[in-house]
Amino acid sequence: MNYYFAAEASTSTSRTLTITLFLIFVAITLAITIWASRQTKTATDFYAGGRTFSGFQNGMAIGGDYMSAASFLGIAGLIALYGYDGFLYSIGFLVAWLVALLLVAEFLRNSGRYTMADVLAFRMRQRPVRTAASVSTIVVSIFYLIAQMVGAGALVSLLLGIKPGVTFLGMDADTAKVATIILVGALMIVYVVVGGMKGTTYVQIVKAILLMSGALLMTFLVLLHYKFNLSALLGDAAAQSGKGDSFLRPGLRYGVETAGDAAKTFYSKVDLLSLGIALVLGTAGLPHILTRFYTVPTARIARKSVLWAIGIIGTFYLFTLALGFGAAALVGGKAITAQDKAGNTAAPQLAQSLGERYFGGETGGAVLLAIIAAVAFATILAVVAGLTLASSSSVAHDFYASVVKRGAASERDEVRVARIAAFVIGAVAIALSIFAQSLNVAFLVALAFAVAASGNLPAILYSLFWKRFNTSGALWAIYGGLISAIVLVFFSPVVSGSATAMFPEHDWHWFPLSNPGIISIPLGFLCGWIGTVISKENDSDKYAELEVRSLTGYGAH
Amino acid sequence: MTTDVPPTEAAKYLAVQQSDEFAALRKRLRGFVFPMTIAFFLWYALYVLLSAYARGFMGTKLVGNINVALIFGLLQFASTFLIAWWYSRFAARNIDPTADKIKAELEK
Numbered sequence: 001m002n003y004y005f006a007a008e009a010s011t012s013t014s015r016t017l018t019i020t021l022f023l024i025f026v027a028i029t030l031a032i033t034i035w036a037s038r039q040t041k042t043a044t045d046f047y048a049g050g051r052t053f054s055g056f057q058n059g060m061a062i063g064g065d066y067m068s069a070a071s072f073l074g075i076a077g078l079i080a081l082y083g084y085d086g087f088l089y090s091i092g093f094l095v096a097w098l099v100a101l102l103l104v105a106e107f108l109r110n111s112g113r114y115t116m117a118d119v120l121a122f123r124m125r126q127r128p129v130r131t132a133a134s135v136s137t138i139v140v141s142i143f144y145l146i147a148q149m150v151g152a153g154a155l156v157s158l159l160l161g162i163k164p165g166v167t168f169l170g171m172d173a174d175t176a177k178v179a180t181i182i183l184v185g186a187l188m189i190v191y192v193v194v195g196g197m198k199g200t201t202y203v204q205i206v207k208a209i210l211l212m213s214g215a216l217l218m219t220f221l222v223l224l225h226y227k228f229n230l231s232a233l234l235g236d237a238a239a240q241s242g243k244g245d246s247f248l249r250p251g252l253r254y255g256v257e258t259a260g261d262a263a264k265t266f267y268s269k270v271d272l273l274s275l276g277i278a279l280v281l282g283t284a285g286l287p288h289i290l291t292r293f294y295t296v297p298t299a300r301i302a303r304k305s306v307l308w309a310i311g312i313i314g315t316f317y318l319f320t321l322a323l324g325f326g327a328a329a330l331v332g333g334k335a336i337t338a339q340d341k342a343g344n345t346a347a348p349q350l351a352q353s354l355g356e357r358y359f360g361g362e363t364g365g366a367v368l369l370a371i372i373a374a375v376a377f378a379t380i381l382a383v384v385a386g387l388t389l390a391s392s393s394s395v396a397h398d399f400y401a402s403v404v405k406r407g408a409a410s411e412r413d414e415v416r417v418a419r420i421a422a423f424v425i426g427a428v429a430i431a432l433s434i435f436a437q438s439l440n441v442a443f444l445v446a447l448a449f450a451v452a453a454s455g456n457l458p459a460i461l462y463s464l465f466w467k468r469f470n471t472s473g474a475l476w477a478i479y480g481g482l483i484s485a486i487v488l489v490f491f492s493p494v495v496s497g498s499a500t501a502m503f504p505e506h507d508w509h510w511f512p513l514s515n516p517g518i519i520s521i522p523l524g525f526l527c528g529w530i531g532t533v534i535s536k537e538n539d540s541d542k543y544a545e546l547e548v549r550s551l552t553g554y555g556a557h
Numbered sequence: 558m559t560t561d562v563p564p565t566e567a568a569k570y571l572a573v574q575q576s577d578e579f580a581a582l583r584k585r586l587r588g589f590v591f592p593m594t595i596a597f598f599l600w601y602a603l604y605v606l607l608s609a610y611a612r613g614f615m616g617t618k619l620v621g622n623i624n625v626a627l628i629f630g631l632l633q634f635a636s637t638f639l640i641a642w643w644y645s646r647f648a649a650r651n652i653d654p655t656a657d658k659i660k661a662e663l664e665k
Contacts, residue, residue: 084626088608091633095601098640102590231621238622249616249626250608257612269609276605280598300653303645310641314634465587541567544574551582552660 014366021374029203033191036199043411046196047114047393048294055301059308062292064204068383069151074442077343079324083247085254086324090317092279099284101306106299107464107550113557116290117398123542124471130398132478136455137287141391147444149181149433152380154344156180185430191385192422200385207382214375215319221354222326237328267512278517282449285456288390299553323347344441348373388422395421454520455482458528467543469532476531481524488516582655
């Protein structure tokens with residue numbers, strides 16, 4: 001059997017079917033969005049979905065927000081190409097939820113209202129802290145958005161079967177990618193502008209159900225093929241990869257040992273540690289995840305929703321293990337890299353291969369590919385909507401209402417600004433995504449995690465638990481962490497000076513690591529401490545209020 | 558949120574914050590979440606460090622092609638589920654009742 005990409009006939013079946021399924025998803029979610037828009041009257045409806053979701057619903061929606069293109073396409077691709085190292089991502093992404101559960105979710109729900117900044121600015125001077133929080137929210141969200149859009153671009157050329165020299169509707173591969181990115185961007189703007197948090201949350205729930213079902217089906221088929229013998233699957237994956245047992249051990253992608261080059265080996269290992277730290281500390285600093293805790297009525301339900309989320313997300317990552325090794329064994333690394341160098345298309349290619357095996361040849365392959373591709377598009381669309389909502393909320397609620405209008409903006413005004421901001425942020429993300437096509441999606445998300453862990457997490461934890469923390473500390477923590485993370489990324493091999501960089505022809509890199517976390521996260525904490533101790537400001541009355549409210553839920557919105 | 562708290566409100570919060578009951582609640586909560594955070598972070602760090610520097614150990618095969626690295630990774634999943642369950646049980650028994658009581662007193 002030929003596992004290289006399908007023959008023309010099945011490509012066209014698949015193409016039509018994917019587009020049909022995707023349009024059905026879009027139609028259903030748009031209907032939900034319009035229904036939600038009729039129920040969206042107040043600012044609380046727009047920002048927090050009216051705070052009426054149940055723990056299970058919000059748990060699903062958190063899963064929907066979190067299981068992004070990075071989790072589905074990126075991790076499966078990394079496992080398929082580099083074996084065990086892809087699994088490191090799953091573990092970091094999951095363990096990270098304990099930080100959110102134990103240290104952040106309930107306190108945030110009790111003391112905040114709509115955005116992350118509500119907690120950061122609680123006992124500080126409003127305008128500077130909200131400005132800083134707004135900036136970091138947007139930066140983190142845009143990093144994350146780029147990752148999703150790159151995933152969409154990679155997917156479209158696989159789906160539409162467009163390769164160099166082939167055209168679809170008169171578009172070549174590059175034009176089709178750009179067209180997809182613009183289409184995805186336009187849809188996400190509609191979801192957010194029209195549906196607000198309520199619409200977006202339902203979109204996440206629908207998407208989470210689709211994604212879990214799709215991943216479960218594929219996992220089942222992979223395991224069925226190996227008669228539920230995990231060892232046989234791993235053995236076949238290792239054999240097909242051509243890398244033997246090392247495929248099942250850490251070290252093919254991260255912490256690579258280069259014989260005779262001690263410095264390179266050293267940096268590669270430190271890069272692995274850096275990635276590990278960024279993954280585990282990033283989640284609790286992601287604005288689009290933090291705002292999810294506001295959609296439930298109480299902190300206790302926020303806790304429940306995190307428990308559900310951990311269960312759903314953990315199960316999903318176990319599926320990706322089967323998907324990744326399954327793709328390595330049944331599709332093969334060569335066929336995957338021929339389609340997408342970074343491996344982002346491994347999961348849909350596996351779907352095609354499984355369909356061919358189980359559902360009657362090429363047509364079956366085309367059908368399963370179409371279904372999984374439509375699920376992946378739904379995934380991307382839902383996540384970008386969540387990100388856009390979080391950042392536009394921050395622009396409106398933190399920057400416009402508190403900084404520009406000094407707290408005197410009407411609710412209607414605020415929501416109107418949030419809708420405008422969604423347009424602008426969507427447009428910026430679309431433009432930036434076009435430059436990042438060569439990067440692995442999971443890897444890009446890891447950068448977003450590093451920025452979130454450096455810029456947001458120190459400020460959040462200090463705010464909640466350190467009595468002495470003050471305005472100066474918050475500003476130092478946010479800007480210090482954010483700027484150090486971004487500067488280090490800019491001078492890293494990710495941006496220039498390597499074959500897979502965003503600008504491969506240029507080389508201005510001097511920072512040896514591709515993930516800045518190991519430097520920028522401690523720096524964020526250090527800056528927060530320095531900023532605090534050099535300022536005399538200390539509002540112990542407000543801290544008493546924050547502490548009492550965050551622990552008891554008194555006065556919660 | 559951003560509104561100034563009148564002096565009486567501030568005094569109310571300060572009084573609660575300094576009460577023995579609240580101090581005990583805070584101590585119980587921090588006594589669980591801080592050590593637990595350190596514990597799972599160290600456990601995770603051990604996993605990452607072994608992945609970086611103990612490749613031979615991680616590659617040791619246990620059953621068929623299933624090696625230490627895979628089992629160690631799956632144990633991270635297991636410990637995450639366990640800690641989440643443990644925390645929710647702890648909070649329901651040792652945190653929620655006191656928090657509710659203090660909140661009810663404040664709402665009077």
